[in-house]
Amino acid sequence: MLNLPPALNDALASEVADLCWCWRLSRRDGLQLGFTQHDAALTLDGLVYQPVGTASLPDAETQAGLAPGSGSLQLAFQDEAISRDDAQQGLWNDARLDLLQTRWQNPIDFAHLQSWWFGEIRMSRRGCEVELVERQHKLEQVIGRVFSRACDASLGDARCGLSVDHPAYALGCDQAFATCRDRFQNTLNFRGFPYLVGNDVLLASPGSEPVRDGGSRGLG
Structure with missing residues (x-):
C-alpha cells in the first residue's frame, strides 16, 4: 500500500488540488535531471525540476507479481543535458526513472510512486524513444x-x-x-x-x- 504524506492526502481529498507530476532521471555515473509538468521550475529534495521541454510524461504500467511492467519515454535532444553523443556512448544505459507527485505550492511534500529502468534506446533524428522496464526485467536476462x-x-x-x-x-x-x-x-x-x-x-x-x-x- 502506498503511504502518502498527510498534505498530499488532503490535497487529493479537496475539490481543488495543486498536484503535479515530476520525474527524476538518474544515470549510473551520478548525473541526475529533474522534469515536471508544472509551468515553472520546482525544487524537490535539493534537485531542480525543470518544466517539460526535453522529455514527455512516461507512458508505462506495472504488473502484479513478478511479471515485469513496461512502457516508453520520449526524449528530445534539445540541449547538453540529454545529448545524442551521450546516448550513443551508452551513458544512459540502465538509467533509472523515478515518478513523483508533489504539490506545486509546497513541493516539500512529495511522494515517490514508481521506478523504471532504461531498456532499449531507439535513436531518431531529433531524439530517442526509451523502453522502460521494471527491475523484475533483470530476472529474464x-x-x-x-x-x-x-x-x-x-x-x-x-x-x-x-x-x-x-x-x-x-x-x-x-x-x-x-x-x-x-x-x-x-x-x-x-x-x-x-x-x-x-x-x-x-x-x-x-x-x-x-x-x-x-x-x-x-x-x-
Missing part, C-alpha cells in the same frame, strides 16, 4: 552464453564484425550458419555452434543398423 546452433551476435556489432556497408547488410540475418556463410562470407565470426548435436542424437538408443564401426552419427 540471460547470464553467460547459451550453447546453440544459432549465432548469438547481432548483425553488424563488434562480435559479428560485419560492416554496415556490406552489400547484403540490408537483407538482414536469421542467425543461421548457412546464412553467415553464403550471404555474408563471415563464418570466421560466426558465434554459434553449427555442429552441436541435437536431442535426437543424445537420446538415441541402440538400433539394428548393421554397421558398427565406431563412427559418429547424426552429424551429417
Whole structure:
C-alpha cells in the first residue's frame, strides 16, 4: 500500500488540488535531471525540476507479481543535458526513472510512486524513444552464453564484425550458419555452434543398423 504524506492526502481529498507530476532521471555515473509538468521550475529534495521541454510524461504500467511492467519515454535532444553523443556512448544505459507527485505550492511534500529502468534506446533524428522496464526485467536476462546452433551476435556489432556497408547488410540475418556463410562470407565470426548435436542424437538408443564401426552419427 502506498503511504502518502498527510498534505498530499488532503490535497487529493479537496475539490481543488495543486498536484503535479515530476520525474527524476538518474544515470549510473551520478548525473541526475529533474522534469515536471508544472509551468515553472520546482525544487524537490535539493534537485531542480525543470518544466517539460526535453522529455514527455512516461507512458508505462506495472504488473502484479513478478511479471515485469513496461512502457516508453520520449526524449528530445534539445540541449547538453540529454545529448545524442551521450546516448550513443551508452551513458544512459540502465538509467533509472523515478515518478513523483508533489504539490506545486509546497513541493516539500512529495511522494515517490514508481521506478523504471532504461531498456532499449531507439535513436531518431531529433531524439530517442526509451523502453522502460521494471527491475523484475533483470530476472529474464540471460547470464553467460547459451550453447546453440544459432549465432548469438547481432548483425553488424563488434562480435559479428560485419560492416554496415556490406552489400547484403540490408537483407538482414536469421542467425543461421548457412546464412553467415553464403550471404555474408563471415563464418570466421560466426558465434554459434553449427555442429552441436541435437536431442535426437543424445537420446538415441541402440538400433539394428548393421554397421558398427565406431563412427559418429547424426552429424551429417
